[in-house]
Amino acid sequence: MTFINRNQIILLLSFIFLLGISYILSISFGENLAKENKVSKKNITDEVPIHIEKKLEIDFTLVQKYYLEEGETFTGALKQADLEDEEINDVVNIISKKIDLRKLKVGTLIETYTKSINDKKIINEIIIYPDIEKKIYVKKINNKFVAGEDKKKLFNKFKLYEVEIHNSIYESLKKIDTPDEVIMEFVQLYSFDIDFQRDIRKGNKIKIFFDVYTDSQNNYIKFGKIYFSEIILNDETYELYRFQSEGDEFVEYFNSDGKSATKALMKTPINGARLSSGFGMRKHPILGYNKKHQGVDFAAPSGTPIMAAGTGYIEFVGNNGGAGKYIRIKHLNGYKTSYSHLSKYASGIQKNVKVRQGQVIGYVGNTGLSTGPHLHYEVVFNGKRINPMKMKLPSGKQLKDKSLEIFLAEKDRINAEVSELSSMN
Numbered sequence: 001m002t003f004i005n006r007n008q009i010i011l012l013l014s015f016i017f018l019l020g021i022s023y024i025l026s027i028s029f030g031e032n033l034a035k036e037n038k039v040s041k042k043n044i045t046d047e048v049p050i051h052i053e054k055k056l057e058i059d060f061t062l063v064q065k066y067y068l069e070e071g072e073t074f075t076g077a078l079k080q081a082d083l084e085d086e087e088i089n090d091v092v093n094i095i096s097k098k099i100d101l102r103k104l105k106v107g108t109l110i111e112t113y114t115k116s117i118n119d120k121k122i123i124n125e126i127i128i129y130p131d132i133e134k135k136i137y138v139k140k141i142n143n144k145f146v147a148g149e150d151k152k153k154l155f156n157k158f159k160l161y162e163v164e165i166h167n168s169i170y171e172s173l174k175k176i177d178t179p180d181e182v183i184m185e186f187v188q189l190y191s192f193d194i195d196f197q198r199d200i201r202k203g204n205k206i207k208i209f210f211d212v213y214t215d216s217q218n219n220y221i222k223f224g225k226i227y228f229s230e231i232i233l234n235d236e237t238y239e240l241y242r243f244q245s246e247g248d249e250f251v252e253y254f255n256s257d258g259k260s261a262t263k264a265l266m267k268t269p270i271n272g273a274r275l276s277s278g279f280g281m282r283k284h285p286i287l288g289y290n291k292k293h294q295g296v297d298f299a300a301p302s303g304t305p306i307m308a309a310g311t312g313y314i315e316f317v318g319n320n321g322g323a324g325k326y327i328r329i330k331h332l333n334g335y336k337t338s339y340s341h342l343s344k345y346a347s348g349i350q351k352n353v354k355v356r357q358g359q360v361i362g363y364v365g366n367t368g369l370s371t372g373p374h375l376h377y378e379v380v381f382n383g384k385r386i387n388p389m390k391m392k393l394p395s396g397k398q399l400k401d402k403s404l405e406i407f408l409a410e411k412d413r414i415n416a417e418v419s420e421l422s423s424m425n
Contacts, residue, residue, distance in 0.1 A: 061115050061124065068108045070344060074101045078126070081112045087123050091138050094147045098136045099128065106347060133213075133221055154213040154221055160421035165204045169196065173206070181223040182210055184271055188307070188358055189229060189240055189253055191266045205232040209418050228414050229253075241411050245403045250356075258399035258407050265310040265335060266357065267388055270298050270364070270375055294385040295338075295378035302343050302373040304364040308355040309337045309379070317349055323376070324368025327361055340376035341367050 066077040074095075078088045092101065113125040123145075128136045133152045138145050161182075165172045173183050186208055187196060194200075211224035230239045240253040240261050253261045312331035320326035323340035327349065330336050343365025355361055366373045379388045399407050 061113060062121070064112045064114070066110045066112070068104055068106055068110065070106050070347075074104060074110065074128070077110050078112070081114065082121055083112070083114065083123060084121075090145050091123065091126055094145045095126070095128070095136060095138050098147050098149055099130060104128070104130065152215050152221065154215065155218075156211055156213055156224065158209070158211045158417065158421065160207070160209050160418060160425065162205070162207045162422070162425070165200060165206065166202055169200060169206065173208075178208070179212065179220065179223050182208060182226065185223075185226055186229055187271050188266075189226065189261060190231060190238060191268055193238060193261070194231070194233070196268070199233055201234065204234075206230070207418075209414065209421070228418055241407070241414055243399075243407050243410055245399065246406070254399060254407060256411065258404045260397045260399075262357070264333065265331065265337065265379065265388075265391070266307065267391075268298065269307045269309040269337070269339070269377060270300060270304060271307075295340075295376050296388055298375045298377065299372070300364045300374065302363070302365055304375075305346075305360045306339055306342065306362045306364060306375055308357055308359045308361050309377075310335065311357045312337075312355065314349060314351055314353045314355060314361075317345060317351055320368075322369035324370060325362070325365060326368075329355065329361075334382040336380040338378045338380070340378075341365055341370045341374060343367065343373075 064081055066080060068074075068077060075088060075092055078091065095101070109129040111127040111129075112123070113127075114121045115124050116122075123138075123140055125137060125139045130136065133154060135150050136147070137150070138147050140146075161173070161176055161178055163172050163176055169187065170183055173186075186206075190196075207228075207230040208226060209228040210226045213221045213224060215221055225242060227242045228240070230237065232238075239256050241256075242251060243254050244251040255261065308329055310329070310331045312329045312335075314327065315330040315336065316326065316328040318326065320340070323338075325342040325345065326338065326340050327342065327345065328336060328338040339362060341364075342362040345362045346360045349355075349361050364373050364375050377388060379386050379391060381391070
């Protein structure tokens with residue numbers, strides 16, 4: 001029999017006691033953990049929200065721009081925006097109090113601001129821009145249309161541009177940022193005396209004194225008037241001054257001696273075009289046989305504006321066989337001019353309407369017997385066709401007495417302003 005001492009018995013009993021305590025604690029912890037998991041799962045289940053589906057509402061503002069085309073109306077433009085007829089009628093009625101919609105020009109910009117809610121369009125605002133300095137608008141305020149007008153505040157500035165011609169008048173003037181309207185008017189002023197296809201040479205000099213209008217940010221808005229212009233061709237100088245005689249309806253341009261630059265007819269009723277066929281015998285490009293060409297042809301892109309060569313009345317407008325779309329104007333002193341192969345007529349051009357010299361009457365086209373876009377221009381004097389490039393035109397009027405005295409004073413005033421600006425450049 002093995003003897004076990006007292007200390008070993010105490011150690012064994014302590015170990016057995018610790019095992020018992022550990023077993024009891026492990027069972028207790030497991031039960032508590034199970035209870036917590038059960039409670040946690042119950043709480044998670046209770047906190048899950050109930051999902052309720054809602055219908056998605058699409059709401060946005062659409063901005064659309066329209067440019068009026070030939071024969072189109074304001075109402076027609078609004079119908080393109082898919083607006084309700086009732087709203088269109090309301091807009092037309094209210095905006096007609098601010099502007100005559102019948103006088104809107106081709107190219108007028110119209111903006112529509114519409115709110116689209118679930119495919120239904122509702123007008124918020126409509127804006128008409130009749131010109132570059134004004135806008136007419138209709139807004140919906142508290143479900144009621146209200147019309148208004150905004151006009152830009154303009155600032156007048158005088159400018160003097162001097163340039164030496166290199167390749168062309170247009171290119172030389174554009175290099176110094178001359179507005180297109182100024183270039184067009186400058187060319188028109190000298191169209192009676194200068195053949196811009198043949199007379200212009202490299203080194204010729206130009207001077208133009210004019211005014212422009214800008215907005216508050218100094219952005220160019222529009223051209224005002226040419227008060228003085230000068231062109232030097234070799235050893236010849238052509239000067240023109242703007243002046244309106246007392247009792248005269250129209251403003252004219254006069255040379256230094258008070259002689260009007262205006263002649264009976266313009267030799268070239270189109271700007272920037274090339275003389276492609278002269279007056280006389282030639283082989284017809286389509287008919288194929290020799291035939292006298294009783295006018296002159298100016299090649300130019302389709303849509304180039306054509307001007308009335310002189311003041312007069314529209315004698316004929318419409319299709320004229322091989323001439324295509326055609327206009328004939330009756331002038332004073334036995335002169336008539338005709339314009340063939342047009343693409344379209346300017347707004348308001350119809351028989352018996354009076355037109356002024358330089359007024360746009362139509363646009364270059366390719367209608368009738370034509371091989372490409374050009375203007376066929378004819379001048380008839382006492383029933384006989386004559387060469388427009390060689391016709392001897394009667395000179396304009398000469399200022400006399402009191403009118404000449406007032407003109408010379410105005411000329412001195414303009415010269416002083418030109419000298420002042422020239423010294424600052």
